[in-house]
Amino acid sequence: MSKRLRRLELLAAQLKQECLCTVKELAAQHGVSERTIARDLDLMREQGLPIDADRGRGGGVRLDRNWGVGRLNLAYHEAVDLLISIEVAERMNSPLFLANLGTVKRQLIASFSPEKRHRIERLKSRILIGVTASTQVQSGFSSPPETVVRHVHQGFIDQQRLAIRYRREDGAVSKREIEPHYLLLKYPVWYVIAMDGLRDAPRTFRCDRILESEMTDTSFRLLPKEAFDSVLAGNELLV
Amino acid sequence: MSKRLRRLELLAAQLKQECLCTVKELAAQHGVSERTIARDLDLMREQGLPIDADRGRGGGVRLDRNWGVGRLNLAYHEAVDLLISIEVAERMNSPLFLANLGTVKRQLIASFSPEKRHRIERLKSRILIGVTASTQVQSGFSSPPETVVRHVHQGFIDQQRLAIRYRREDGAVSKREIEPHYLLLKYPVWYVIAMDGLRDAPRTFRCDRILESEMTDTSFRLLPKEAFDSVLAGNELLV
DNA sequence: ACAAATATGCCATTTTATGTCACATATTAG
DNA sequence: CTAATATGTGACATAAAATGGCATATTTGT
Numbered sequence: 263m264s265k266r267l268r269r270l271e272l273l274a275a276q277l278k279q280e281c282l283c284t285v286k287e288l289a290a291q292h293g294v295s296e297r298t299i300a301r302d303l304d305l306m307r308e309q310g311l312p313i314d315a316d317r318g319r320g321g322g323v324r325l326d327r328n329w330g331v332g333r334l335n336l337a338y339h340e341a342v343d344l345l346i347s348i349e350v351a352e353r354m355n356s357p358l359f360l361a362n363l364g365t366v367k368r369q370l371i372a373s374f375s376p377e378k379r380h381r382i383e384r385l386k387s388r389i390l391i392g393v394t395a396s397t398q399v400q401s402g403f404s405s406p407p408e409t410v411v412r413h414v415h416q417g418f419i420d421q422q423r424l425a426i427r428y429r430r431e432d433g434a435v436s437k438r439e440i441e442p443h444y445l446l447l448k449y450p451v452w453y454v455i456a457m458d459g460l461r462d463a464p465r466t467f468r469c470d471r472i473l474e475s476e477m478t479d480t481s482f483r484l485l486p487k488e489a490f491d492s493v494l495a496g497n498e499l500l501v
Numbered sequence: 502m503s504k505r506l507r508r509l510e511l512l513a514a515q516l517k518q519e520c521l522c523t524v525k526e527l528a529a530q531h532g533v534s535e536r537t538i539a540r541d542l543d544l545m546r547e548q549g550l551p552i553d554a555d556r557g558r559g560g561g562v563r564l565d566r567n568w569g570v571g572r573l574n575l576a577y578h579e580a581v582d583l584l585i586s587i588e589v590a591e592r593m594n595s596p597l598f599l600a601n602l603g604t605v606k607r608q609l610i611a612s613f614s615p616e617k618r619h620r621i622e623r624l625k626s627r628i629l630i631g632v633t634a635s636t637q638v639q640s641g642f643s644s645p646p647e648t649v650v651r652h653v654h655q656g657f658i659d660q661q662r663l664a665i666r667y668r669r670e671d672g673a674v675s676k677r678e679i680e681p682h683y684l685l686l687k688y689p690v691w692y693v694i695a696m697d698g699l700r701d702a703p704r705t706f707r708c709d710r711i712l713e714s715e716m717t718d719t720s721f722r723l724l725p726k727e728a729f730d731s732v733l734a735g736n737e738l739l740v
Numbered sequence: 741a742c743a744a745a746t747a748t749g750c751c752a753t754t755t756t757a758t759g760t761c762a763c764a765t766a767t768t769a770g
Numbered sequence: 771c772t773a774a775t776a777t778g779t780g781a782c783a784t785a786a787a788a789t790g791g792c793a794t795a796t797t798t799g800t
Contacts, residue, residue, distance in 0.1 A: 264544055295790050318798025319744040334573040334608050343601040358691040362582040369573050452597045534759050557767025558775040
């Protein structure tokens with residue numbers, strides 16, 4: 263086999279692309295008999311693909327127009343980004359294009375392994391949504407650097423001490439050691455809430471002003487939420 | 502067959518859930534010989550699944566940890582919502598969790614049929630992103646009604662005349678006939694830009710104030726963009 | 741009425757999948 | 771170093787599944 267598997271994949275792709283195919287055409291294209299194509303279609307239907315067939319002259323076979331736009335294969339970090347993006351968008355309550363994303367979210371969550379689900383829950387419990395900011399994202403610094411994103415996916419929050427280069431509002435760049443505890447979105451600006459290693463006090467850093475970040479293996483101190491009350495006040499947790 | 506297909510699906514799901522399985526366990530669970538599982542794994546590898554194997558004592562088989570967190574099967578309207586949501590989020594430039602969504606977008610677009618791709622392009626060409634609004638979404642009216650969303654997916658823009666019940670700021674509810682041409686997001690509020698059938702002039706309606714909408718089969722007049730210049734000014738198209 | 745399309749059943753034949761056994765190779769515990 | 775567990779691979783007989791061909795029913799447009 264494996265021949266049949268391949269054919270089934272091809273058939274599905276083909277039916278998605280083209281609107282209406284006759285069994286005869288399909289048989290010729292795949293070099294098998296019409297009977298075989300009929301059986302393949304049966305199998306695909308059995309597996310849940312909504313294949314419509316128009317009988318009679320001028321008829322043919324097609325996939326239900328509103329069905330599965332293919333399958334998305336997501337890597338872990340893609341899935342996390344997608345899930346968090348949807349949840350943030352939901353929280354930000356601009357609902358027109360969110361109506362049908364509930365099922366997407368459910369599918370995403372269901373497909374995580376328990377271990378990953380836990381990791382994501384912890385990440386979410388460290389994300390805060392605040393009021394919309396009056397400031398704009400700095401032009402020229404519109405994206406936080408790659409490294410920040412990578413650190414987020416690697417369990418950035420509550421685990422790793424980071425060495426960063428930070429650009430103050432007046433333009434001066436300084437080096438700092440921080441222990442990040444929370445991410446805060448005051449749309450459109452993301453902040454990192456962290457213990458400043460030098461001053462040993464909670465501080466808030468704009469993600470778009472972090473020029474570089476690097477993990478350091480200095481130990482991380484777990485701190486209770488209360489330690490951050492002063493900077494967290496007035497913001498809501500994502501979960 | 503179909504037995505093997507099912508087994509392959511189960512195997513993939515299982516390897517995603519559990520970190521490490523021995524071939525012996527898998528064989529026992531599926532009631533086949535170890536040799537068969539080995540062959541199944543070969544086939545899965547051939548199909549592109551990144552299956553790692555640790556040989557030797559304590560070894561086993563697992564899926565690459567960062568690989569496909571399941572497959573998403575999306576219906577058309579889910580895929581559209583997802584795509585538009587991502588693009589809107591990108592345009593709104595709050596980038597922390599958008600870093601890895603480029604590939605998701607590409608997969609989505611690639612999986613649309615040409616016809617659907619065209620439909621989506623047209624929808625996108627009718628979406629405008631404006632400046633962030635100072636107002637909030639009306640509480641109690643936070644979601645536009647189901648019907649508005651449905652109409653969007655059915656080719657709402659530029660095709661259908663709608664009868665709506667609209668709630669003015671002072672609370673008064675009136676009936677109107679509109680021909681919708683554009684959707685405008687002034688975050689967090691969505692607007693419909695339409696020809697008001699009674700006054701025959703362009704007008705802007707807040708989506709969260711549309712209480713009900715219904716298609717009417719009265720003819721729709723295609724109008725050039727210039728007709729809406731007065732209300733479109735200062736807003737940018739999504740595409 | 742006729743032609744073109746799907747849908748379904750049956751059976752002989754061909755192809756594929758499976759189990760079994762043997763052996764190679766890699767890793768870890770002791 | 772050795773024994774114990776793992777995966778990986780090849781060969782071969784056999785069970786199972788896929789295939790093709792044919793007959794037939796059914797739907798639909800001309």
